[in-house]
Amino acid sequence: MRKQLPGVCVAAGIMLLAACTNDSGQQQAVIAPQPTVCSGPVVEISGAEPRFEPLSPTVNQDYQRDGQRFSIVQDPSRFSQSGLAAIYDAEPGSNLTASGEPFDPMQLTAAHPTLPIPSYARITNLANGRMIVVRINDRGPYGNGRVISLSRAAADRLNTSNNTKVRIDPIIVAQDGSLSGPGMACTTVAKQTYALPPRPDLSGGTEGAFSPAAPVQPQGGEVMAINNATLSGGDAPGAPVNGGGFLGAPTTLAPGVLEGSEPTPPQPATSAPAEQPVSATVAPADGRFMVQVGAVSDSERARQYQQQLSQRFGVPGRVVQNGAVWRIQLGPFSGRSEAAALQQRLQDDAQLPSFITGAQ
Numbered sequence: 001m002r003k004q005l006p007g008v009c010v011a012a013g014i015m016l017l018a019a020c021t022n023d024s025g026q027q028q029a030v031i032a033p034q035p036t037v038c039s040g041p042v043v044e045i046s047g048a049e050p051r052f053e054p055l056s057p058t059v060n061q062d063y064q065r066d067g068q069r070f071s072i073v074q075d076p077s078r079f080s081q082s083g084l085a086a087i088y089d090a091e092p093g094s095n096l097t098a099s100g101e102p103f104d105p106m107q108l109t110a111a112h113p114t115l116p117i118p119s120y121a122r123i124t125n126l127a128n129g130r131m132i133v134v135r136i137n138d139r140g141p142y143g144n145g146r147v148i149s150l151s152r153a154a155a156d157r158l159n160t161s162n163n164t165k166v167r168i169d170p171i172i173v174a175q176d177g178s179l180s181g182p183g184m185a186c187t188t189v190a191k192q193t194y195a196l197p198p199r200p201d202l203s204g205g206t207e208g209a210f211s212p213a214a215p216v217q218p219q220g221g222e223v224m225a226i227n228n229a230t231l232s233g234g235d236a237p238g239a240p241v242n243g244g245g246f247l248g249a250p251t252t253l254a255p256g257v258l259e260g261s262e263p264t265p266p267q268p269a270t271s272a273p274a275e276q277p278v279s280a281t282v283a284p285a286d287g288r289f290m291v292q293v294g295a296v297s298d299s300e301r302a303r304q305y306q307q308q309l310s311q312r313f314g315v316p317g318r319v320v321q322n323g324a325v326w327r328i329q330l331g332p333f334s335g336r337s338e339a340a341a342l343q344q345r346l347q348d349d350a351q352l353p354s355f356i357t358g359a360q
Contacts, residue, residue, distance in 0.1 A: 043131070044189070047134060047157070048135040049189070050171050052173045052174065055116050055118070055119075056098075059117045066142065070113050073115050076170035077170070077172060079170055080167065080170075083145070083146065084146050085147070085148050085155070086146040086149040087150055087162055088141075089105060092104050101137055106350050108133070108351050109135050110134040110136055110138070110150050111140040112140075112149075113139060113141075119136045119172075120183070121168050121169060121170045122183030122184075123168060123169075124166060124167040125160055126164075126167055131187070132158060148166065153350075169182040171183035171189075289336055289339040289357070290358070291330045292327055292328065293352055295325040297326070309328070313330065316331065316332075317330040
């Protein structure tokens with residue numbers, strides 16, 4: 001049974017700090033944030049790309065559920081919330097979200113009881129400092145003291161569990177595409193600036209399996225070829241901290257940088273060559289490459305995730321054990337450019353980070 005807490009409202013000066021309960025007594029740790037003013041370094045974060053979208057007319061009215069009354073947030077610029085996050089891990093397409101879209105656990109989405117639909121928010125894992133942008137497209141969670149429900153993809157990127165405390169800061173998108181609101185304080189949202197290479201032909205000569213697509217040129221700016229060598233580490237503020245996260249990152253990563261490295265040249269053979277550990281990244285002799293999408297601790301969930309990705313993107317894949325985690329990889333590809341093309345599709349179509357590794 002959910003613990004019922006008395007409602008408390010505190011006024012401090014002219015700023016109202018709202019730590020109030022709804023009609024059922026469920027505590028909402030909501031505060032009125034300070035204006036979007038940054039006095040420190042600006043951190044670049046990735047995630048769902050905020051775009052202007054008209055609000056849904058059917059799910060943005062105050063409502064009641066199980067005897068509780070919920071009031072839709074009318075001014076997201078003065079809303080911020082901290083509390084425990086739930087993880088919504090249903091099967092893809094198993095039901096519809098409040099916005100009318102099929103649920104997809106591989107999308108960076110979330111459900112919230114009162115934020116407008118659709119809208120965007122910066123979610124911060126208060127335990128490790130990781131931040132991403134999610135799209136609010138569903139209602140919930142209800143009960144269990146959770147304030148937001150994250151998709152599996154969002155939870156993995158943040159390295160959260162069902163007992164992780166997060167902070168919710170809305171991002172307001174104007175019709176001209178400009179961003180404001182609490183979620184933009186000391187933050188910029190990463191933009192895709194790379195040209196899309198042609199899709200690889202993985203049909204093995206079979207007609208109709210794949211059709212090469214013309215490269216998509218970005219509007220303005222320098223066009224750069226996709227290359228993992230452009231990723232670099234550093235101790236920039238706001239980087240994820242040490243921990244076994246979504247990619248098992250062993251060291252601090254700069255904002256927007258994923259674990260991974262260029263394949264290193266093969267070592268000369270000796271009379272008794274040492275066996276390469278599974279976690280090593282090497283350049284295979286046959287020139288084959290894999291695209292690694294993530295690593296999870298449950299083998300069955302890893303296989304299901306790999307099969308979903310393979311079906312969605314039309315490429316083979318595999319699951320490789322590395323100690324206590326299972327790596328999810330797509331491929332193999334005969335050339336690095338083909339692997340890079342899949343990387344681009346993963347980022348553009350599903351906002352999924354990845355890196356290239358040698359097939360072993």
